[in-house]
Amino acid sequence: MSTFQRARCRVTAHPFALDTAIAVGALVCMVVGSFADPGGEHGVNWGVRTPDPLSLVLMTLGAAALVFRRSAPRSVLAVTGTATLVESITGDPRAPVAMCVVIALCTVAATTDRATTWRVGLLAMTVLTGAAMLAGPLPWYAQENLAIIAWTGIGATAGDAIRSRRAVVRAIRERAERAERTREEEARRRVAEERLRIARDLHDVVAHHIALVNVQAGVAAHVMDKRPDQAKEALAHVREASRSALNELRATVGLLRQTGDPEAPTEPAPGLSRLDELAGTFRNAGLPVEVAHAEHAGTLPAAVDLVAYRIIQEALTNVQKHAGPDAKAEVSVVRVGPLVEVTVLDDGATADGATTAGGGHGLLGMRERVTALGGSLTTGPRYGGGFRVHAILPVKTRTAATGEPA
Known part of the structure; x- marks a missing residue:
């Protein structure tokens, strides 16, 4: 396992720690961004500005809410959306509080279906952009107002992509597990069929020859004293039947002991060509x-x-x-x-x-x-x-x- 995979396993095992790290990272980015002035003095280069205390409070509130984004994604979206809405109307419109909304919207999109993502995303985009354009201190066409549309769209799209990828991975894993179960069931079915086939073959071999041995042995015991020649003949039939049984059993066991599939049986399988021979064994037994x-x-x-x-x-x-x-x-x-x-x-x-x-x-x-x-x-x-x-x-x-x- 690579270092990246080990780190990913640790992160997956501690989701609350991951959410806390994301929240701290978002807070740092928002605080650093709140001190940056893209225009600087006279609109040239970059400068430094002092953010409003209310903006810092709203940033902290939004970042703290992100810690619980996995357990209550919609509630976190509502809290971060409210903080962004307040910032857009009363505070400095350039303060990056909207970053919390983007992360929360991405989480909602990743944990719900596509229809819900569209509804929630359009609602957040409409409310935040409309409030900034209609009630914000900047003109409605300011780029800060239009940027909210882009960032909320990016958050919803990223969350939907994450959800789709998880669904694909889950489907692949389920197909693999289903295929594994199917292979195991097929293997068990084949083993059961093979055991049944072997049981039938052994039954046919043993029942036939043992029945003949039993009959001939009874005949030999009955005529042993009065007709020794007939008893010898019966015992010869017993020996022949037992030899045939042993040969067939040896062939069957030999096939079972092979590690791979045999290319061909050691003896031809019995068939109707041996029907006269089979009938002869029963005639010798008195049938x-x-x-x-x-x-x-x-x-x-x-x-x-x-x-x-x-x-x-x-x-x-x-x-x-x-x-x-x-x-x-x-x-x-x-x-x-x-x-x-x-x-x-x-x-x-x-x-x-x-x-x-x-x-x-x-x-x-x-x-x-x-x-x-x-x-x-x-x-x-x-x-x-x-x-x-x-x-x-x-x-x-x-x-x-x-x-x-x-």
Whole structure:
């Protein structure tokens, strides 16, 4: 911080001291000016004159009033204006008492609006100039009388300029603070969205693979004694599902640990190209799954492809957990013009438990993913038993166009 800035901070912190200094400076200037005679003897050069005692009293009164100009600007203007008016009528018209009015008028203009400045300035100018011209000892056209118009105009203009500058600085500061708040809110919003996205991904990965591990582990425990070969096969599926879960978790955590934005994922994001593989994992867990996947629906934007995959994954996971041991599932992916329809059906007798069991977030996560793409999701029990998940995804979306993850 420079010396000027430090001095300005000190002055701003003590406004009464600043007003006192201004008042003392104005009094010194007025007293010195009252002794100066512009014409001198015979109207040549400068001379010295003796001011009237009344002029000195009025100067002191006007300067003392300036000490309170910040707390009561209009009252100070009235006091200094009265002193100047008395001086113009009864005293030496050349005494510079009008300096107090100029400072007080500048303060009023700096602390009010422009309309008030015009009214107060014109009133002070008219009253002081009219009194000096009509009741003063000098002729009405004397330069001392005309100077009052100029000085009051300068005071009002200077005060208005100060007020305008303060308004501009205040507006700039408010815009800067508003922009800072907006940046902070945007940062918090992005963090919340990213946390929600990570939570959805982790839920999809963990729920799917842990459900498969749970089923296969139950099968292995049931047939361990009577059918060891089948138990070994079930344990192999458990190992494969756990390895897949660990790989996906490792990839997700690896992306989170990077300090900057990754240029590309270490592995391709799952999509409908892995739909048969996904269905196979559920078949190995004992859930019959039929897949109807049109060939022309395979080329989709990455965001839409990922959301379709996650919807099917979560829906089949819910069937595995809630639909019962004899349930069957049907998966259909059809592209109709600019839309992709994803449908997952099951015939489980207790499939409606997927909406309430355990208070999970599966259906909520699916709905959030679909909404983020601008699509629609319908879930509910089927007539005659079972559960239905139906999603309509637009192919051309803002998210897909920018390549952002859903």
